[in-house]
Amino acid sequence: MEFLRPESWDEALAVKAEHPAAVPIAGGTDVMVEINFGRRRPGHLLDLGRIAELYTWQHRPDGTVRLGAAVPYSRIVSGLGAELPALAMAARTVGSPQIRNRGSVGGNLGAASPAGDAHPALLAAGAEVEAESVRGRRLIPVEEFFTGVKRNALAPDELIRAVRIARATGPQQFSKAGTRNAMVIAVCSFAVALHPGRRTVRTGIGSAAPTPVRARAAEDFLAAALAGGGHWDEPGRPLGPETLREFGDLAAAACDPIDDVRATARYRRHAVAVMARRTLAWSWRAHRAAGAGEAPGPDSAIGRDDDEGDLACV
Amino acid sequence: MRVSFTVNGRPQRADNVWEGESLLHVLRERLGLPGSKNACEQGECGSCTVRLDGVPVCACLVAAGQAEGREVLTVEGLAEYARQRDRARPGPGGQPPGTAPGQAPEEAPAGEAGEASGEASALAPVQQAFLDAGAVQCGFCTPGLLVAADELLERNPQPADADIREALAGNLCRCTGYETILDAVRLAAARTTPAAAPAAAGDGTGERPC
Numbered sequence: 001m002e003f004l005r006p007e008s009w010d011e012a013l014a015v016k017a018e019h020p021a022a023v024p025i026a027g028g029t030d031v032m033v034e035i036n037f038g039r040r041r042p043g044h045l046l047d048l049g050r051i052a053e054l055y056t057w058q059h060r061p062d063g064t065v066r067l068g069a070a071v072p073y074s075r076i077v078s079g080l081g082a083e084l085p086a087l088a089m090a091a092r093t094v095g096s097p098q099i100r101n102r103g104s105v106g107g108n109l110g111a112a113s114p115a116g117d118a119h120p121a122l123l124a125a126g127a128e129v130e131a132e133s134v135r136g137r138r139l140i141p142v143e144e145f146f147t148g149v150k151r152n153a154l155a156p157d158e159l160i161r162a163v164r165i166a167r168a169t170g171p172q173q174f175s176k177a178g179t180r181n182a183m184v185i186a187v188c189s190f191a192v193a194l195h196p197g198r199r200t201v202r203t204g205i206g207s208a209a210p211t212p213v214r215a216r217a218a219e220d221f222l223a224a225a226l227a228g229g230g231h232w233d234e235p236g237r238p239l240g241p242e243t244l245r246e247f248g249d250l251a252a253a254a255c256d257p258i259d260d261v262r263a264t265a266r267y268r269r270h271a272v273a274v275m276a277r278r279t280l281a282w283s284w285r286a287h288r289a290a291g292a293g294e295a296p297g298p299d300s301a302i303g304r305d306d307d308e309g310d311l312a313c314v
Numbered sequence: 315m316r317v318s319f320t321v322n323g324r325p326q327r328a329d330n331v332w333e334g335e336s337l338l339h340v341l342r343e344r345l346g347l348p349g350s351k352n353a354c355e356q357g358e359c360g361s362c363t364v365r366l367d368g369v370p371v372c373a374c375l376v377a378a379g380q381a382e383g384r385e386v387l388t389v390e391g392l393a394e395y396a397r398q399r400d401r402a403r404p405g406p407g408g409q410p411p412g413t414a415p416g417q418a419p420e421e422a423p424a425g426e427a428g429e430a431s432g433e434a435s436a437l438a439p440v441q442q443a444f445l446d447a448g449a450v451q452c453g454f455c456t457p458g459l460l461v462a463a464d465e466l467l468e469r470n471p472q473p474a475d476a477d478i479r480e481a482l483a484g485n486l487c488r489c490t491g492y493e494t495i496l497d498a499v500r501l502a503a504a505r506t507t508p509a510a511a512p513a514a515a516g517d518g519t520g521e522r523p524c
Contacts, residue, residue, distance in 0.1 A: 027375070028375045033355070036356065047379055
């Protein structure tokens with residue numbers, strides 16, 4: 001095995017072009033487990049830890065946050081809760097403090113696990129993966145990035161440089177089901193983002209299909225219900241229980257889960273329906289509060305005390 | 315390959331390191347520092363917790379080559395680190411009560427010369443608190459918990475119970491049921507006067523020089 005330690009991004013691209021099978025490593029929270037257990041013996045490890053720009057983020061004029069691929073989750077939690085609330089909430093549920101200090105969204109995307117905590121939040125917020133090689137740069141919409149279980153759209157010579165995530169213009173929520181509040185791989189997870197400016201809704205489902213997926217029928221239903229009910233113009237209006245229920249049922253219908261050690265497919269569908277209802281109720285409450293002049297908290301956590309549904313959520 | 319980095323304030327070099335080797339393996343098997351424990355090798359248990367450039371991490375998930383040029387703090391260096399931090403703090407407070415000079419650290423550095431003498435062998439306040447609270451049973455999780463708890467108290471000298479639980483959520487203990495561990499952290503916090511709050515300590519949120 002060879003340990004490659006590029007000092008700059010351009011050098012990293014050149015190295016990856018020369019050794020397309022080289023395995024990139026940043027926080028190591030996935031890659032080192034595979035090496036420690038002998039499940040992976042790459043010919044080359046490509047350490048991204050010396051490339052400073054991967055550990056920074058910028059606010060772009062187009063309203064996105066360009067998040068460096070290796071920014072640890074702990075810094076997303078502490079620094080981006082207002083701009084990227086769903087992602088910050090998801091980051092907060094990753095592993096433990098030690099894992100959050102090392103793991104990153106770039107690594108989550110690279111591993112492309114259906115259970116990756118960042119994925120539903122990226123799907124809900126709207127995001128593009130900045131993939132780059134010596135051949136050039138391309139932006140991959142995150143919903144096109146996941147191509148199968150632990151498979152993604154990267155070409156062998158490409159590296160993830162950053163993720164461009166739309167800054168929140170409305171409430172966002174994330175919920176994750178697991179057996180405890182730390183060190184848990186999601187049994188399933190759900191994120192929702194309201195985009196009042198465009199009058200759209202976006203969602204993301206984790207760990208309930210071969211890849212992270214959006215619940216598009218649920219999104220369309222809700223956007224139509226909000227428009228038809230005049231809700232966007234009068235944020236004070238409550239959402240009816242039948243709207244919440246239908247949204248949850250459509251979210252569950254978007255799942256294609258399996259039975260495994262963590263849960264049955266049936267449980268996952270049920271839990272996604274509950275989490276969809278619940279996160280929507282929280283989000284709408286925050287939207288109403290914002291419309292009434294109350295400032296939503298930095299993590300839009302208003303209303304998370306409700307007891308809608310019957311599932312303990314993280 | 316050769317890896318050079320600073321461990322507990324001292325430059326160290328390891329030769330013939332396998333490229334896929336973890337920082338934990340280098341610390342334990344090549345540098346004679348077995349305080350950081352090897353258990354799950356997948357970041358689940360926290361018994362290998364060390365600080366890398368000040369940030370708590372699982373040493374089993376850091377590739378040895380990634381530590382090149384960086385600073386690592388292990389449980390073996392915790393007492394001295396705490397002492398220096400204490401000295402650097404302005405105002406009253408100073409050395410918290412309850413430390414027992416002359417008592418050996420929980421696990422003495424193996425093969426390390428120089429640190430085992432006189433003042434340097436006293437415990438860090440958090441180590442003393444673990445002893446006094448009876449937070450050590452089999453002791454396997456203790457080094458990782460000490461490093462994690464010390465970092466918590468550095469950044470938040472008066473943590474609420476929720477803060478303690480959160481900070482130690484990545485450290486598993488199969489013996490104690492955690493209650494005595496929580497007691498120990500509360501005790502260490504109580505022994506630190508609010509006036510001794512760390513002005514110089516970082517925010518601990520993962521800022522790292524690159």
